Amino acid sequence: MSQTVSPASASYAALCAEVRRFHARQMQLLDSGEAEAWAATFTEDGLFAPPSLPEPVRGRAALAEGVRTAHAALVAEGEVRRHLLTTEVVEEPVAGDADGAVRVRSYVQVVATRKDEEPRLILMCVCEDVLVSEDGEWRVRERYVTRDDRP
Amino acid sequence: MSQTVSPASASYAALCAEVRRFHARQMQLLDSGEAEAWAATFTEDGLFAPPSLPEPVRGRAALAEGVRTAHAALVAEGEVRRHLLTTEVVEEPVAGDADGAVRVRSYVQVVATRKDEEPRLILMCVCEDVLVSEDGEWRVRERYVTRDDRP
Amino acid sequence: MSQTVSPASASYAALCAEVRRFHARQMQLLDSGEAEAWAATFTEDGLFAPPSLPEPVRGRAALAEGVRTAHAALVAEGEVRRHLLTTEVVEEPVAGDADGAVRVRSYVQVVATRKDEEPRLILMCVCEDVLVSEDGEWRVRERYVTRDDRP
Numbered sequence: 001m002s003q004t005v006s007p008a009s010a011s012y013a014a015l016c017a018e019v020r021r022f023h024a025r026q027m028q029l030l031d032s033g034e035a036e037a038w039a040a041t042f043t044e045d046g047l048f049a050p051p052s053l054p055e056p057v058r059g060r061a062a063l064a065e066g067v068r069t070a071h072a073a074l075v076a077e078g079e080v081r082r083h084l085l086t087t088e089v090v091e092e093p094v095a096g097d098a099d100g101a102v103r104v105r106s107y108v109q110v111v112a113t114r115k116d117e118e119p120r121l122i123l124m125c126v127c128e129d130v131l132v133s134e135d136g137e138w139r140v141r142e143r144y145v146t147r148d149d150r151p
Numbered sequence: 152m153s154q155t156v157s158p159a160s161a162s163y164a165a166l167c168a169e170v171r172r173f174h175a176r177q178m179q180l181l182d183s184g185e186a187e188a189w190a191a192t193f194t195e196d197g198l199f200a201p202p203s204l205p206e207p208v209r210g211r212a213a214l215a216e217g218v219r220t221a222h223a224a225l226v227a228e229g230e231v232r233r234h235l236l237t238t239e240v241v242e243e244p245v246a247g248d249a250d251g252a253v254r255v256r257s258y259v260q261v262v263a264t265r266k267d268e269e270p271r272l273i274l275m276c277v278c279e280d281v282l283v284s285e286d287g288e289w290r291v292r293e294r295y296v297t298r299d300d301r302p
Numbered sequence: 303m304s305q306t307v308s309p310a311s312a313s314y315a316a317l318c319a320e321v322r323r324f325h326a327r328q329m330q331l332l333d334s335g336e337a338e339a340w341a342a343t344f345t346e347d348g349l350f351a352p353p354s355l356p357e358p359v360r361g362r363a364a365l366a367e368g369v370r371t372a373h374a375a376l377v378a379e380g381e382v383r384r385h386l387l388t389t390e391v392v393e394e395p396v397a398g399d400a401d402g403a404v405r406v407r408s409y410v411q412v413v414a415t416r417k418d419e420e421p422r423l424i425l426m427c428v429c430e431d432v433l434v435s436e437d438g439e440w441r442v443r444e445r446y447v448t449r450d451d452r453p
Contacts, residue, residue: 017168027389082389119411150267156316168319240327299421
């Protein structure tokens, strides 16, 4: 293989490394119950359409409130949850697309563990994100999540 | 860390980003039952040695037929399957290797989910690929998959 | 998106590709029971604080001995284990940090499979690594692993 890397290839590799860090940090914040920091990974009016709610959640205040409530319930039950994001397809911005949005479709496993019990794979999800760059940081403008057990 | 990236490092990062996109797309096509598009991720005479068959499958027509049949059965049973590819070791082409083939050894979890049921991890596999570049696209020339439950 | 990649972005992408290869190889060596080769992925006096021991293991001889013993027991039981490392956050060295250490926090699933049985997700772990570069290779100087079932 030639050691010469085209600018397009170098650009895509850099994008993927950034998106991967973004997603990993975001999932770890969620699992740690850091509600405000997690909400800040969305745009100010970011939309999150989870499978568990009839209507999407919009805006950081509502996003943070959702995580705070959910995490408090988990702590009360003594359960730790992990969101494992894998098999992600990162689609570069379409040429001429003014907002430079990046689309990512990934698989997310949700694993729940209680004290002295084996971990359980409780959800298998598909996550479709529209990411935009703001102040040098990637943020979720829109996120659509579906569960395989609710076709 | 220095901000200077050697050409070899930049080349490897670009290769890994491409291979990762290739694999993620390929798994998502398989899980969506897009038989022809999935078969097109192999070379025309690509070989797939799955653990479930006594003989390898060779060529796009046979590959597509296999996925079509398997996916129809899953749809009839109301089961969704996901192939999660992780922990991949991407080996650069050996210098002097004329075909520039890339070897990748990865772990693949197969998760099956039925309506209103928890997902089940049904298979833990090791996937060994020989990838080649054709017309600017990565394709599988050979794929060998083993299952941990059949040693 | 511009095709111009900043040196910092290119450097981070190169680092992530190397770290990913390092981790994937290391997990595959562990799962294959290659005790000495696995131990050589740590620094000579590398520290591994696993959740299953009261004291950390230090140094390659002790690290290799631990894997040899554990792997022999698994072989005797007819069990294959896989360590799947995902959702990793790779933190670049802090400017001015003389040793150029890289910190990585990742999620590790441990999957166990016996002949003719379905795989079981037996452990969900968080792995915190301090990696250093020696002779052009990444090595673990310190590794701290926690299990979600032992809070």
